[in-house]
Amino acid sequence: MELIMAIVIGIIFSVTIYLFMSKNLLRVVAATLLLSHGVHLLLLTMSGLQRGASPILSFDAEAYTDPLPQALVLTAIVISFGVTAILLVMAYRTYKVHKTDDLENLRGSADE
Amino acid sequence: MSNVIILPIVVPFIIGAILILLYKRHTIQRVISGITMLALLALSVFLAIYVYQHGTIVLEVGGWEAPFGIVIVADLLSTLMVLLSTLVGTVCMFFAFQTVAQDREKQFFYPLYLFLMIGVNGSFLTGDLFNLFVFFEVMLISSYGLIVHGGTAYQLRESFKYVIINIFASALFIVAIAWIYSITGTMNMAHIAERVAELDQKGALNIVAIMLFIVFASKGALFPLYFWLPKSYYGPPAAIAALFGGLLTKVGIYAIIRTFTLIFNHDIAFMHKGVIVTIAGITMIIGILGALAQSDFKRILSYLIISQVSFMVMGLGIFTPLAIAGAVYYITHHMIVEPALFLFAGAVQKITGTTDLKKMGGLLGTHPWLTWMFFITAISLAGIPPLSGFFSKFSLILAGFQEQQYVISAVALLVGLLTLITMMKIFSHTFWGKQKHSAEQAKISVGKLLLPILPLVALTIILGFGAEPIFNYSMEVAKDILNPTNYIESVLKE
Amino acid sequence: MQKPNNMMLQTLARLIIVIVLSFSIYLLLAGHNGPGGGFIGGLMTASGILILYLSFNFKTIQAVIRFDYVKVIGIGLLFASLTGVASMLFGFPFLKHFFDYFTIPILGEVELTTAMLFDLGVYFVVLASALKIILTIAEDDK
Numbered sequence: 001m002e003l004i005m006a007i008v009i010g011i012i013f014s015v016t017i018y019l020f021m022s023k024n025l026l027r028v029v030a031a032t033l034l035l036s037h038g039v040h041l042l043l044l045t046m047s048g049l050q051r052g053a054s055p056i057l058s059f060d061a062e063a064y065t066d067p068l069p070q071a072l073v074l075t076a077i078v079i080s081f082g083v084t085a086i087l088l089v090m091a092y093r094t095y096k097v098h099k100t101d102d103l104e105n106l107r108g109s110a111d112e
Numbered sequence: 113m114s115n116v117i118i119l120p121i122v123v124p125f126i127i128g129a130i131l132i133l134l135y136k137r138h139t140i141q142r143v144i145s146g147i148t149m150l151a152l153l154a155l156s157v158f159l160a161i162y163v164y165q166h167g168t169i170v171l172e173v174g175g176w177e178a179p180f181g182i183v184i185v186a187d188l189l190s191t192l193m194v195l196l197s198t199l200v201g202t203v204c205m206f207f208a209f210q211t212v213a214q215d216r217e218k219q220f221f222y223p224l225y226l227f228l229m230i231g232v233n234g235s236f237l238t239g240d241l242f243n244l245f246v247f248f249e250v251m252l253i254s255s256y257g258l259i260v261h262g263g264t265a266y267q268l269r270e271s272f273k274y275v276i277i278n279i280f281a282s283a284l285f286i287v288a289i290a291w292i293y294s295i296t297g298t299m300n301m302a303h304i305a306e307r308v309a310e311l312d313q314k315g316a317l318n319i320v321a322i323m324l325f326i327v328f329a330s331k332g333a334l335f336p337l338y339f340w341l342p343k344s345y346y347g348p349p350a351a352i353a354a355l356f357g358g359l360l361t362k363v364g365i366y367a368i369i370r371t372f373t374l375i376f377n378h379d380i381a382f383m384h385k386g387v388i389v390t391i392a393g394i395t396m397i398i399g400i401l402g403a404l405a406q407s408d409f410k411r412i413l414s415y416l417i418i419s420q421v422s423f424m425v426m427g428l429g430i431f432t433p434l435a436i437a438g439a440v441y442y443i444t445h446h447m448i449v450e451p452a453l454f455l456f457a458g459a460v461q462k463i464t465g466t467t468d469l470k471k472m473g474g475l476l477g478t479h480p481w482l483t484w485m486f487f488i489t490a491i492s493l494a495g496i497p498p499l500s501g502f503f504s505k506f507s508l509i510l511a512g513f514q515e516q517q518y519v520i521s522a523v524a525l526l527v528g529l530l531t532l533i534t535m536m537k538i539f540s541h542t543f544w545g546k547q548k549h550s551a552e553q554a555k556i557s558v559g560k561l562l563l564p565i566l567p568l569v570a571l572t573i574i575l576g577f578g579a580e581p582i583f584n585y586s587m588e589v590a591k592d593i594l595n596p597t598n599y600i601e602s603v604l605k606e
Numbered sequence: 607m608q609k610p611n612n613m614m615l616q617t618l619a620r621l622i623i624v625i626v627l628s629f630s631i632y633l634l635l636a637g638h639n640g641p642g643g644g645f646i647g648g649l650m651t652a653s654g655i656l657i658l659y660l661s662f663n664f665k666t667i668q669a670v671i672r673f674d675y676v677k678v679i680g681i682g683l684l685f686a687s688l689t690g691v692a693s694m695l696f697g698f699p700f701l702k703h704f705f706d707y708f709t710i711p712i713l714g715e716v717e718l719t720t721a722m723l724f725d726l727g728v729y730f731v732v733l734a735s736a737l738k739i740i741l742t743i744a745e746d747d748k
Binding site: 020025028032035036038039040042043045046047048068069072075076079082083086087090091093094097098106108 | 299
Binding site: 125175 | 701
């Protein structure tokens with residue numbers, strides 16, 4: 001299972017890099033979204049994919065899962081939600097002010 | 113008692129939430145946030161003194177015992193950093209009262225400002241690696257808000273790049289965290305330090321160490337990850353640029369110092385004396401060359417940040433008590449002087465309407481107070497005795513020679529000299545020469561703007577003349593962080 | 607301009623919105639020992655309200671829902687932070703949570719925790735900020 005996850009994460013990262021390289025503003029935003037997904041999957045996979053009940057005393061089960069990675073991923077998801085929200089608004093404002101979504105035109109001059 | 117150390121994080125949080133409710137009324141926002149910053153300053157002074165007298169305080173958040181829950185740790189280094197950051201925050205806020213336009217103030221300026229303080233203070237105080245990431249993000253998200261605040265075309269264009277770079281660095285941070293968790297099985301920094309000591313730092317752990325170094329270096333603007341800084345710090349108004357110049361890079365430097373004294377301190381010959389010293393040397397040279405090439409007030413200052421932060425990293429790399437004490441002293445000195453210089457840039461901009469050095473001159477004749485206050489700060493940054501910059505550089509270079517690190521010491525001396533040249537360049541262009549601003553502009557009074565900067569100028573003089581007690585304090589801090597068992601024992605209570 | 611054909615959407619929205627909103631409240635309340643919580647509940651409520659904005663006219667809904675979303679964010683943040691501070695006032699560590707079992711008519715015995723209040727704060731913040739961001743862009747587009 002870990003091997004499959006590793007391949008999946010690799011694919012996500014390669015798509016991310018491809019999108020980062022594109023000229024389109026919105027694609028770069030999509031790339032940051034995918035990047036955070038890939039990283040979250042990595043965090044879960046690195047801590048071991050386990051099966052079992054949630055570690056609460058009242059539950060009677062043979063195996064319990066480690067709750068910490070899940071808590072970490074949840075936090076990371078919430079953070080990436082916030083970052084994506086602010087990035088979307090910023091990308092939209094940039095598009096409105098500069099009247100272009102082509103990053104080539106947003107390069108800025110060299111002497112600045 | 114231990115609950116007190118969470119207050120530098122919780123107070124701005126609650127006040128920030130209240131300010132969101134009052135977002136349409138800018139006067140009341142000003143009053144509340146001004147009082148809050150002063151209260152926080154008093155609180156952080158109290159904390160620093162209390163921790164100095166009584167030793168490290170640990171708070172287990174939610175009553176969950178370490179290493180299972182999140183811990184907030186206030187030791188000498190973190191309380192010093194909280195004190196400095198609150199000082200910078202207070203000064204910049206009082207400067208912002210006079211420079212930030214009213215309609216901008218209504219766009220959640222003060223809530224964002226206070227949330228930035230949460231992130232900065234939280235990063236200094238936390239004892240949990242993932243929590244450090246969370247506070248980094250709180251700081252960064254508010255900094256995204258502040259750096260585009262006002263939304264000019266230039267700001268939007270450069271901030272977009274700033275955000276993308278930081279998102280990438282944050283992703284790398286999570287990857288590093290995932291590695292550490294899979295190797296050590298814990299997120300508590302003291303516990304990680306213990307496990308790393310058992311496992312011996314080699315192989316995968318060294319990779320993780322480098323990865324964390326890259327993440328923090330990109331926040332602290334070290335070579336080769338400094339390129340984003342000058343462009344993005346040019347856009348926002350002076351109060352924000354000063355705040356960022358004083359705080360944000362220092363959070364990265366603090367994280368480097370914390371992780372590489374507490375956790376990854378088992379491979380000093382390679383990591384500290386090899387990698388870190390080399391990077392510090394290159395960053396110094398690149399930063400100062402960038403500053404020499406520029407002819408814009410704010411851009412010179414931005415490049416100077418890059419060359420200045422590497423002095424602190426150099427202290428960490430040399431890794432003796434004297435060097436670390438020098439680095440701590442340097443952080444103190446820099447967090448006072450750099451924001452002051454940015455605020456002077458703001459004051460000059462208010463008079464002349466530009467930050468281009470070629471378009472200004474002769475301010476000495478019309479604004480003597482501004483000129484002489486700037487002069488003191490500038491020569492302090494350049495390291496002229498008896499101001500604070502001299503003693504911080506002196507101890508670092510002395511430690512370098514003691515440890516036979518001749519190359520980095522020579523580079524540091526050279527960079528100190530070149531810093532003086534950049535400062536003189538600003539001084540001669542802006543304050544000497546023919547008056548280039550009009551008679552009306554000469555009448556603009558900046559007395560009110562200089563008032564918030566005055567404490568910073570006074571402090572750099574005090575830090576210079578009263579160097580001995582403050583240096584002794586830095587030595588205490590250095591001994592404390594060079595002896596990680598102290599930190600580990602107070603967190604894990606063994 | 608051609609009038610959009612949204613009759614079916616409007617009819618179905620009335621049905622969908624009931625399901626979405628009630629499920630989101632369930633998620634909010636379930637999220638202590640089971641999957642759910644303030645974040646996911648808030649997002650789901652936001653999506654429910656967005657269906658309303660989509661299917662009916664923007665102005666119609668704006669006239670019905672008269673919250674200032676910014677203030678809802680502030681209230682949510684206050685809820686979350688004050689829950690943490692409340693335990694400090696009684697001398698416990700910051701964010702310490704307490705729970706007990708109560709018997710409530712109709713529902714029977716339920717577990718109530720102070721963490722619920724924190725979650726409620728998160729719910730408000732997520733709901734309001736998601737809606738605010740989407741509506742800001744939507745309004746600006748006209």
